[in-house]
Each structure stands twice: as structure tokens, then as C-alpha cells.
Amino acid sequence: MLYREAGQFKATYAEDQRIFPIRQDRIAIALILVFFFVLVPAFANQYWLQAILVPVLIFSLAAIGLNILTGYAGQLSLGSAAFMAVGAFAAYNFMLRVPGMPILVAFVLGGLCAAGVGILFGLPSLRIKGFYLAVATLAAQFFVVWALTKFPWFSNNSSSGVISAQQVKILGYAFVSPESKYLLTLAVVTVLALAAKNLVRSSIGRSWMAIRDMDVAAEVIGFRPMRTKLSAFAISSFYCGVAGALYAYTYLGTVEPEGFNLDMSFKILFMIIIGGVGSILGSFLGAAFIVLLPIFLNISMHVLGDAVPKGLASNLELIVFGGLIIFFLIVEPHGLARLWQIGKEKLRLWPFPH
Amino acid sequence: MKLKQSALIGLAVAAALGTAAVQAADQYVGLPSYRVGPYAAGGSGIFGGMIDYFQLVNARDGGINGVKLIWEECETEYNNARGVECWERMKKGGPTGNTVFHPLSTGITYSVIEKAPADKIPVISLGYGRTDASDGRIFPYIFPLLTNYWSQNTAKIKFIGAKEGGMDKLKGKKIVNIYHDSAYGKETIPVLDAQAKMYGFTVKHIPVAHPGNEQQSQWLQVRQDKPDWVILRGWGVMNPTALKAAAKIGFPRDKIVGVWWSGAEEDTIPAGSAAKGYISAGFNVAGTNYPVIKDIEKHVVAKNKSNMEDKSRIGSVYYNRGVVHGIITVEAIRKAQEKYGKGKSITGEQMRWGIENLNIDAALLKKLGAEGFMPPLKMSCANHEGSGLVKFQQWDGDKWKVLTDWIESDQKLVRGMVEESAAKYAKEKNITPRDCSKEG
Incomplete structure (x- = not known):
């Protein structure tokens, strides 16, 4: 009833090619954007902005990056955190070494550096597939962290290897307050997410999916595997790189290479598995799930108070977290995004299912 | 009367909320x-x-x-x-x-x-x-x-100097710094380098990747270099692993000096007999x-x-x-x-x-x-x-034994840096x- 698309005709090519072809979707997206851009900064407190929403947004962006590579182009990668590290350290060095560098340009350059590294470590994908490729990207993970620690130039000779991000300033306005940092993150993530949504239905996105579904057939019908796979690596790493720069500049403020370890790469991989492989919406849902659930569990354990010893409570959190991941994967192996899709189909028929 | 009553109710409510009430x-x-x-x-x-x-x-x-x-x-x-x-x-x-x-x-x-x-x-x-x-x-x-960390490190060099029989005896000695490859582990590298120059010993920094449960290659390097002392800058599971690896290559444990994050019972007991003789710094006993x-x-x-x-x-x-x-x-x-x-x-x-x-x-x-x-x-x-x-303590196979009184660090060097x-x-x-x- 509410979600009926009957009567929505596409009369022009422009209407046919919209990102959101259904009117209800467009209204929902507009409402969501208004909610996050206007209402949230007006009413949310610093804790929600700084400790919950910003990391969710940043990890959503990284998850979109990995989803492009794994979900759309079918190349398994375990190096997402490394590409984030490249983005963060590159943005830092551009800001440090180029006087008057605008921060948004530094983010883009950081992303481009990550894209370059991504292409380099994507080269083996031309020869190896599946789990073997995952091992090759694992090399990226360890190499990047090692290189950033090994060469003090990257961290401006900081004795501990920690970089502390410069102040974020755009057109003379300093982004210091949590609201402004949140809005900056949200703006970057929104733009890039819409771009990704568009990208995956463009010719390049279709070529990724062709390669993912069967690379020999794709090659036969004229897709060049090298260009397609490397473009997926480049764009995926670009997204991760920008996410890494945001992680350093609008979230933590100081980062060390060790912070971008394998655990983080796994976390991003879990995000897309839980959220939905091959879905932009799934990247957001997965990131929210993986970032928020442990915090929620930690807070809810406080309800138990002193009844449970603290050490046991901390371990229980992990057990419950792992249990929930398994539960969701059994109930819906295609991720949270698929749940939403099923809901959407049900809503279309409601209240008259046949 | 009424006031007293409401005060009593207030008290009762506060008591009911217990520790959660602020x-x-x-x-x-x-x-x-x-x-x-x-x-x-x-x-x-x-x-x-x-x-x-x-x-x-x-x-x-x-x-x-x-x-x-x-x-x-x-x-x-x-x-x-x-x-x-x-x-x-x-x-x-x-x-x-x-x-x-x-x-x-x-x-x-x-x-x-x-x-x-x-x-x-x-x-x-x-x-x-x-x-x-x-x-x-x-x-x-x-x-x-x-x-x-820097002060601690100067005290450690002082302790090593005292063991060698005077700071001038440090000249020409070889010290290997095995560190946890993180912000924490890298923190002492500049001060060690400065002191190496000051006292004329050579220092070599060997990183161990987080979490440090694999250290064979690092200790192989130690065996090749044959240092006089090893400084262990570990944390968590890295410490017992290091002690076991040291025992395996036969490096004397009483020539390994750890930082205080390498000097707890949790670091030595899992290493068993390999930990006996190991020395660590501490600011508490x-x-x-x-x-x-x-x-x-x-x-x-x-x-x-x-x-x-x-x-x-x-x-x-x-x-x-x-x-x-x-x-x-x-x-x-x-x-x-x-x-x-x-x-x-x-x-x-x-x-x-x-x-x-x-x-x-x-x-x-x-x-x-x-x-x-x-x-x-x-x-x-x-x-x-x-x-x-800083105090120094030694693991006797069973418990930590305090070796020294409070040793003063080289504040002149550290404060300047x-x-x-x-x-x-x-x-x-x-x-x-x-x-x-x-x-x-």
C-alpha cells in the first residue's frame, strides 16, 4: 500500500536513469538526509556525534570500498586497513609538506595514493583468484604497516611513530566542534556513497559484476580483465584511503600504523559479510552493526552491575557478539541488506499478499 | 513534620537506588x-x-x-x-x-x-x-x-653500568633493544641512541610485531650479534615468548633487563624455568x-x-x-x-x-x-x-626479589630531550x- 510503485511511469530517459527510480525511495532518502544533516547535529550530544556516529560513517565508507572490490568485482581482500593507513599517512604528509594545502584536496590525494598502492597489490589478481588472492592482499596489510613503521619519514620522524593530525580548516573555518567534524564526515561520506551507488550501475560497475560472475565469459564478450580488476582495486582503495584520512582527521586525531592492523581489516570484511556483499546499503548496516554492537553490549552489561564479575562480563560481551554474528549469518546469509530487500518486497504487496 | 517525612522518603529512595544513585x-x-x-x-x-x-x-x-x-x-x-x-x-x-x-x-x-x-x-x-x-x-x-620511559631507560643503563663495574666500562659494549613494534615500544629509541653516543656502547634495535608470540628470527639475530646485554621492551604475551626464545638460544637470562611492562608474574610464570634470573625495572614492588x-x-x-x-x-x-x-x-x-x-x-x-x-x-x-x-x-x-x-628486581623462579634501592635516572639528559x-x-x-x- 505504502510502497506501491503502480502509476509511476518513466516518460523520459532521465527518469529511467535515476539512482532511486521509486518515488518512495527518493522521499525516504531525502528524509534520512534531512534527519542526519539537520536534526542529528541539532539534538545529539557530543558522545553520540564523536564516539558513535563519526566512526560508523567512516567505517561505512571503508566498507563501501571493500564492497566495491569484493562484493561487486569479486576480488577477496584482507588489506582494507592498510589502504586506510596509506590514506591517513598520505593526507598527513601532504598537509605537512605542502604549504597551504586545502584539507579536502589532501583527502583526495590521500585516497589517490591509496589507489596507487591498491593497484600495485592488485596486480597478482590477474593471475590468482579467491583465497589465494586474499593471501596476496594480506601481504599488503603487513607490508604497509611495516613500511610506515620502518621509515620515520612517513611520521615526520616522530619518535613513537604516532602522527597527530593537523587542524581541519576549510575556507578559514576551523572544524573543532564535534558537530562540525560530524557534518564534514557526513558530507564526504554522502557524496562518496552516492557516487558509489552510481558507479556500480554504470558501465564500469557492470564490467566488475561480469568479471565477478565469470571472468572467462566476461573476457570472451569483450571486457578486459586487467583494466577491470585493477580499476576495482584502485577505486576500492581510494574509498578506503579517504576513510583512513577521515579516521585520522575527524575521528581519532592521532593515529599510529599499528592501529591499522589485521584486526581492522577483518572487521571491515565482517562488516560487508554481515551487512550484505554487493550492496551499498549493506555497507552502512554492517558498519553500524560491527561498531555499535560491542558498545551496546558493554553498556548493557552495566545493567547487571556487580552481579557478574567484571572479567566475566567482558568475556561475555565477546561471546554474545560472536553468537549474534553466527545467528545472523544462519538466518540471513546474504546479510542485513537482504533483510531490508525482503521487507521491501513484502511492503509492496501489503496489505494484500497473495 | 512534613519536611522530615519527605526528607525520610528522599533518603529511602536514595538508599533504594543504592550505589547507582549519584x-x-x-x-x-x-x-x-x-x-x-x-x-x-x-x-x-x-x-x-x-x-x-x-x-x-x-x-x-x-x-x-x-x-x-x-x-x-x-x-x-x-x-x-x-x-x-x-x-x-x-x-x-x-x-x-x-x-x-x-x-x-x-x-x-x-x-x-x-x-x-x-x-x-x-x-x-x-x-x-x-x-x-x-x-x-x-x-x-x-x-x-x-x-x-626515557628516565626509566637511563636508570636501566645506569644499572647495567653498575653491573659492568662503572659507567666507563660500558665503552665498546653491545646492547640489543628488543621492542614491541608500536608507539609504546619505539618510545625509548632516541634516548638509547643518545646514551650510546654518550657512553660509547653500540645499540641495535630489533622490532617484534604485535602481539609478539613469534620471535624466532629476532632471537636468531641476537645469537648472531652476541650482545652483552639485551633490553626487553615487551608487553603482554611478548614477554614470556622472549624469555623462552632466549633460553632456546642459550642467552643468559640475567643479562636481559626488562621494562616494568615486562616485569610481572604474568610475564615470567608462563615462561617457566626459562625466566629464572631475568631482571626487570619497576616503580612498584x-x-x-x-x-x-x-x-x-x-x-x-x-x-x-x-x-x-x-x-x-x-x-x-x-x-x-x-x-x-x-x-x-x-x-x-x-x-x-x-x-x-x-x-x-x-x-x-x-x-x-x-x-x-x-x-x-x-x-x-x-x-x-x-x-x-x-x-x-x-x-x-x-x-x-x-x-x-626506578628499582630493579630479579625473578628467582618463584617470585620477584628486589635487587636495588631506588636508582635515580639521568634527569639532565632526559629533561633536555x-x-x-x-x-x-x-x-x-x-x-x-x-x-x-x-x-x-
């Missing part, structure tokens, strides 16, 4: 603890000791001038992002916000360095953290208390033979209020270090109350003054029952380190150093 005269401390992961042994021991000391102060003294301590834990898993989440979650807790933040992780300390002055909550990084934050003019809210620990046993443990699940760990190095954390926190609150009103809850900003003017001298240590348990401490506006004293490094940070961040002569 009364006006409570002092809230948010604890970013970690009880899972590779470093859980450190986290559970230190936070357990700290909480037990808080319990002791509440039970024995009725709080600090009547102000009860309340606290809340927040699991960080030793992860920087989770630590920041805890900072944000707990900063508004209690009647006056979070009093003080003990990150117990060098990484989390770095992550909150810029948040501390903005939110006006002091950060105590007791024996870890950012070394150059010892310059209080540039880092007003950061307190790397007691002894920072192990054992239950101190009045303060005896008091905890009497007022907290005997009443079954102890935070420790494994009671045998009471008196261990980590537990006692937690008690040191507790003593310093409580004494700083007491000091701040002296200025801002006894019996009142103090704010983070007032706590900062309290820490900065803290003076735990020998007389006070004796009163607290912690004589010889921790070094005396005297803070100032410029000096956020306060002590710089601290000020230089802090000035570089101030320039990068556009901070104008405070004028300490104007601070009251």
Missing part, C-alpha cells in the same frame, strides 16, 4: 579497563588493584573527607577507538564529570591528548604514555607520572608485606568486596601497581579538596591543580602504609613526571607554553 558528595572516576585480549592480565590486575584501593578508602576512611569514590568501568579491549568511545561516554559521569582518566595504554593516551585540555579532564599515564608530556608547560592536562596491602586484605578482601577474581594475584606486581594508581588518584583528590573545599566533589580542572601540586613525601608514604612500596613523588607546573626513580621534543610539538600545534611562574 549523591552530591561523590567523586566519580571513569575507568577505561580491559579484561579481554592479549593484555588482559595487565588490565585486570591494575584496574583490580585500583578499585580495591578505592574500596579500601571508602570502607576504612569513609571516602576522602567524607566524599565517597564512585567508579564505572568501560571495556576498551586495548583498542584506541574503543578508548576514545569510553572517554566520551564517561566524561560527563558523576556529579562533576570524570575526575581523571587512566588510559593504561600508550595508544589510548595519544588518542586523548588533545581531548584532555578541551574537556578539562586530566590524564594520568603512570609509567607509560607520551614521554615529552612531562613538560607540563606544553601539556597541562597530561601527567606521565612517577617515571617516564611485589608482595603483600606492606601495611597498605594488609589493610586491603582486612577491609576489602576479607569482606568479599575485592574486584579480583583470582585472589592469589593480590600482592602481584600488576595488582600492586594498581594500588599505586589508586594512592596517587586519591591523594590528588585530597590535595584538590584542600584548595577547593573539603568534603566537596571536585571537577577535572580542580583535579588538574591537585595533581600538579601533589607532594607524596616519605612521611606521607609512611602514613599511607606504602613506605618502600612506591617512590616519593613531587609534582610541579613544569615537571609532570615527579619522581624519576623532553623539553626539545615538547617544544617541537608546541610549534607544530601552535601552543603557547604556560608561564609557570604565574601558576598558583
Whole structure:
């Protein structure tokens, strides 16, 4: 009833090619954007902005990056955190070494550096597939962290290897307050997410999916595997790189290479598995799930108070977290995004299912 | 009559809400603890000791001038992002916000360095953290208390020198620094290099990747280099692994000197007999033979209020270090109350003054029952380190035995490097150093 698309005709090519072809979707997206851009900064407190929403947004962006590579182009990668590290350290060095560098340009350059590294470590994908490729990207993970620690130039000779991000300033306005940092993150993530949504239905996105579904057939019908796979690596790493720069500049403020370890790469991989492989919406849902659930569990354990010893409570959190991941994967192996899709189909028929 | 009645009802409600209800005269401390992961042994021991000391102060003294301590834990898993989440979650807790933040992780300390002055909550990084934050003019809210890594390191070289029979004997000696490849592990490299130049020994830095349960190649390098001494800068599971690897290649354990994060029972017991003879630094000692620990046993443990699940760990190095954390926190609150009103809850900003003017001298240590348990401490506006004293202890296969008295570190060298490094940070961040002569 509410979600009926009957009567929505596409009369022009422009209407046919919209990102959101259904009117209800467009209204929902507009409402969501208004909610996050206007209402949230007006009413949310610093804790929600700084400790919950910003990391969710940043990890959503990284998850979109990995989803492009794994979900759309079918190349398994375990190096997402490394590409984030490249983005963060590159943005830092551009800001440090180029006087008057605008921060948004530094983010883009950081992303481009990550894209370059991504292409380099994507080269083996031309020869190896599946789990073997995952091992090759694992090399990226360890190499990047090692290189950033090994060469003090990257961290401006900081004795501990920690970089502390410069102040974020755009057109003379300093982004210091949590609201402004949140809005900056949200703006970057929104733009890039819409771009990704568009990208995956463009010719390049279709070529990724062709390669993912069967690379020999794709090659036969004229897709060049090298260009397609490397473009997926480049764009995926670009997204991760920008996410890494945001992680350093609008979230933590100081980062060390060790912070971008394998655990983080796994976390991003879990995000897309839980959220939905091959879905932009799934990247957001997965990131929210993986970032928020442990915090929620930690807070809810406080309800138990002193009844449970603290050490046991901390371990229980992990057990419950792992249990929930398994539960969701059994109930819906295609991720949270698929749940939403099923809901959407049900809503279309409601209240008259046949 | 009516007033009395409503007051009684109010009291009953407050009593019903129990500890969860925050009364006006409570002092809230948010604890970013970690009880899972590779470093859980450190986290559970230190936070357990700290909480037990808080319990002791509440039970024995009725709080600090009547102000009860309340606290809340927040699991960080030793992860920087989770630590920041805890900072944000707990900063508004209690009647006056979070009093003080003990990150117990060098990484989390770095992550909150810029948040501390903005939110006006002091950060105590007791024996870890950012070394150059010892310059209080540039880092007003950061307190790397007691002894920072660089000081500790100079004391260690002094100890090695004494073992060799004088500092001049260090010339031509070879020292290998095996470090945890993280911000924490790398912190001492510049000071070691500076000292190598000063005393004419050679130093080689060998990194071990987190978490450090694989060290064969590193110790193979040690075997090839045949150093006179090995400095172990490990943390968590890396330590017993290193000791076992050293035993395997036959490197004498009494030539390995660890930092205090490599010197607890949790580091040596898993290594078994391989740990015997191993030496480590410490700013607190192990054992239950101190009045303060005896008091905890009497007022907290005997009443079954102890935070420790494994009671045998009471008196261990980590537990006692937690008690040191507790003593310093409580004494700083007491000091701040002296200025801002006894019996009142103090704010983070007032706590900062309290820490900065803290003076735990020998007389006070004796009163607290912690004589010889921790070094005396005297803070100032410029000096956020306060002590710089280190003891050395040796594992005899069964327990830690104290080898030395408090050894003084080379403050002349360290302070110069601290000020230089802090000035570089101030320039990068556009901070104008405070004028300490104007601070009251």
C-alpha cells in the first residue's frame, strides 16, 4: 500500500536513469538526509556525534570500498586497513609538506595514493583468484604497516611513530566542534556513497559484476580483465584511503600504523559479510552493526552491575557478539541488506499478499 | 513534620537506588579497563588493584573527607577507538564529570591528548604514555607520572653500568633493544641512541610485531650479534615468548633487563624455568608485606568486596601497581579538596591543580602504609613526571626479589630531550607554553 510503485511511469530517459527510480525511495532518502544533516547535529550530544556516529560513517565508507572490490568485482581482500593507513599517512604528509594545502584536496590525494598502492597489490589478481588472492592482499596489510613503521619519514620522524593530525580548516573555518567534524564526515561520506551507488550501475560497475560472475565469459564478450580488476582495486582503495584520512582527521586525531592492523581489516570484511556483499546499503548496516554492537553490549552489561564479575562480563560481551554474528549469518546469509530487500518486497504487496 | 517525612522518603529512595544513585558528595572516576585480549592480565590486575584501593578508602576512611569514590568501568579491549568511545561516554559521569582518566595504554593516551585540555579532564599515564608530556608547560592536562620511559631507560643503563663495574666500562659494549613494534615500544629509541653516543656502547634495535608470540628470527639475530646485554621492551604475551626464545638460544637470562611492562608474574610464570634470573625495572614492588596491602586484605578482601577474581594475584606486581594508581588518584583528590573545599566533589580542572601540586613525601608514604612500596613523588607546573626513580628486581623462579634501592635516572639528559621534543610539538600545534611562574 505504502510502497506501491503502480502509476509511476518513466516518460523520459532521465527518469529511467535515476539512482532511486521509486518515488518512495527518493522521499525516504531525502528524509534520512534531512534527519542526519539537520536534526542529528541539532539534538545529539557530543558522545553520540564523536564516539558513535563519526566512526560508523567512516567505517561505512571503508566498507563501501571493500564492497566495491569484493562484493561487486569479486576480488577477496584482507588489506582494507592498510589502504586506510596509506590514506591517513598520505593526507598527513601532504598537509605537512605542502604549504597551504586545502584539507579536502589532501583527502583526495590521500585516497589517490591509496589507489596507487591498491593497484600495485592488485596486480597478482590477474593471475590468482579467491583465497589465494586474499593471501596476496594480506601481504599488503603487513607490508604497509611495516613500511610506515620502518621509515620515520612517513611520521615526520616522530619518535613513537604516532602522527597527530593537523587542524581541519576549510575556507578559514576551523572544524573543532564535534558537530562540525560530524557534518564534514557526513558530507564526504554522502557524496562518496552516492557516487558509489552510481558507479556500480554504470558501465564500469557492470564490467566488475561480469568479471565477478565469470571472468572467462566476461573476457570472451569483450571486457578486459586487467583494466577491470585493477580499476576495482584502485577505486576500492581510494574509498578506503579517504576513510583512513577521515579516521585520522575527524575521528581519532592521532593515529599510529599499528592501529591499522589485521584486526581492522577483518572487521571491515565482517562488516560487508554481515551487512550484505554487493550492496551499498549493506555497507552502512554492517558498519553500524560491527561498531555499535560491542558498545551496546558493554553498556548493557552495566545493567547487571556487580552481579557478574567484571572479567566475566567482558568475556561475555565477546561471546554474545560472536553468537549474534553466527545467528545472523544462519538466518540471513546474504546479510542485513537482504533483510531490508525482503521487507521491501513484502511492503509492496501489503496489505494484500497473495 | 512534613519536611522530615519527605526528607525520610528522599533518603529511602536514595538508599533504594543504592550505589547507582549519584549523591552530591561523590567523586566519580571513569575507568577505561580491559579484561579481554592479549593484555588482559595487565588490565585486570591494575584496574583490580585500583578499585580495591578505592574500596579500601571508602570502607576504612569513609571516602576522602567524607566524599565517597564512585567508579564505572568501560571495556576498551586495548583498542584506541574503543578508548576514545569510553572517554566520551564517561566524561560527563558523576556529579562533576570524570575526575581523571587512566588510559593504561600508550595508544589510548595519544588518542586523548588533545581531548584532555578541551574537556578539562586530566590524564594520568603512570609509567607509560607520551614521554615529552612531562613538560607540563606544553601539556597541562597530561601527567606521565612517577617515571617516564626515557628516565626509566637511563636508570636501566645506569644499572647495567653498575653491573659492568662503572659507567666507563660500558665503552665498546653491545646492547640489543628488543621492542614491541608500536608507539609504546619505539618510545625509548632516541634516548638509547643518545646514551650510546654518550657512553660509547653500540645499540641495535630489533622490532617484534604485535602481539609478539613469534620471535624466532629476532632471537636468531641476537645469537648472531652476541650482545652483552639485551633490553626487553615487551608487553603482554611478548614477554614470556622472549624469555623462552632466549633460553632456546642459550642467552643468559640475567643479562636481559626488562621494562616494568615486562616485569610481572604474568610475564615470567608462563615462561617457566626459562625466566629464572631475568631482571626487570619497576616503580612498584611485589608482595603483600606492606601495611597498605594488609589493610586491603582486612577491609576489602576479607569482606568479599575485592574486584579480583583470582585472589592469589593480590600482592602481584600488576595488582600492586594498581594500588599505586589508586594512592596517587586519591591523594590528588585530597590535595584538590584542600584548595577547593573539603568534603566537596571536585571537577577535572580542580583535579588538574591537585595533581600538579601533589607532594607524596616519605612521611606521607609512611602514613599511607606504602613506605618502600612506591617512590616519593613531587609534582610541579613544569615537571609532570615527579619522581624519576626506578628499582630493579630479579625473578628467582618463584617470585620477584628486589635487587636495588631506588636508582635515580639521568634527569639532565632526559629533561633536555623532553623539553626539545615538547617544544617541537608546541610549534607544530601552535601552543603557547604556560608561564609557570604565574601558576598558583
